[in-house]
Amino acid sequence: MLFISIIFESKDSLGLKEKVELFIELFGNSLMRPKTDEFLKHRCTDLIRFVTSPEYLEQNLPFLDLSSLKFKERDMLEGIFKFWKNVEQKYFDIPALWEQRIRQHLSTRYDSRINVYDWDYTMKLKEKAPIINFREYKTWRESGVAFELRDDSSYEVPNRTLASGIVIKKDGEKFARRGYWGDVVNSPYLSYGIESEEKSLFKKNNDIYVKTATNVTEHNVTAWIYEMMTGEAYSLCPLKNSNMTKKLSPRSELSEVKEETEDAEKSEAKAGEQKPSSDGIATPKYDSMEDVKITFLPLGSVPDLSRKSKYKGLFDVIFLSNSMVHLLTEDIKPIFSKNPSLIIETTNFMLDLRHEHRVEYNKKVKAMAESLGFKMIGECDAEKDSYAFFNQPSN
Secondary structure, rough: OOOHHHOOOOOOOOHHHHHHHHHHHHEEEOEEEEHHHHHHHHHHHHHHHHHHHHHHHHHHOOEOOOOOOOHHHHHHHHHHHHHHOOHHHHHHHHHHHHHHHHHHHHHHHHHHHHHHHHHHHHHHHHHHHHOHHHHHHHHHOOOOOOEOOOOOOOOOEEOOOOOOOOOOOOEEEEEEEEOOOOOOOOOHHHOOOOOOOOOOHHEEEOEEEEEEHHHHHHHHHHHHHHHHOOOOOOOOOOEEEEEEEEEEEEOOEEEEEEEEOOHHHHHHHOOOOEEOOOOOOOOOOOOOOOOOEEEOOOOOOHHHHHHHHHHHOOOOEEOOOOOOHHHHHHHHHEEEEEEEEEEEEOOOOOOOOOOHHHHHHHHHHHHHHHHOEEEOOOOOOOOOOOOEEOOOOOO
């Protein structure tokens, strides 16, 4: 919900470059800039209204559907957003939590952790994603900060959106505990920073990549958000689209988009400036999408979807992450449309797994899909392919 609100905030109040920086920073950094922290605190006011006021959600993001959520889950979301607004570092001291997570993961190897990082990078990651360099990977492993897009800013405020809770049993009693339980091995670069349609990002000098995974991430997220905002393809070549002009950035040679407005447009934008809400915070404006609906479902609801008539035969494409592949059972078969497509994430980028475990995973996934009438498209290499693709042939 946070990322959707960033992407679709009106360009009159949040420019493309700002959207990209906010998205990447909140997505991949344990620490963020004070400016980003201010944005998050203000945005949480709107997020709380989204989950507590269906009318307000319909007015601002009508393509977002929360009607299927239970009241208990809405209350939980409201609690999460209120926690995000909290400025006290003691409630989520991410530097201490990150170190604790690393110590727990490495155990007796903690004191030689730099050598462990080097081994993981050289022997496991480099072959799969060579655009990631060791310097940025080591920085992230040590601190949790993956992307530093502004050299003139300090990354010092805990990114509270990375917090999560678990229930711990101790002496027969259950205790709720908040902390950081996320990735400390594979890195956020894998999501947006290792492939791109823009091949110039992968040029080499003396067999060394000129760009980094951070550069690739910045370009990919920029292109992605730009195309969602305008419906037009994004390119590094300077050109004009709508009322936007692209220019090469002197820092990374990636394109930045600056808004061009005529005098008439300026007066129109001024007339439509954000009005402060009752709490003194400006209420943002959002753009919308046509013919699109994003529906949030209750936790653990997937096995129950087939019991509701509105979901039967509804899904043409099904995607399962490797942590959710256990849901591929007979229980969800009724929700598939005729001749659906199935995409399953492999374990290609789970660096801690051995080769034989990856192969075994692929075999099990293939068998599970085939038991539901799917057939694998082509072959799936356990060490190279990120996804396994299936379809259901016509009878």
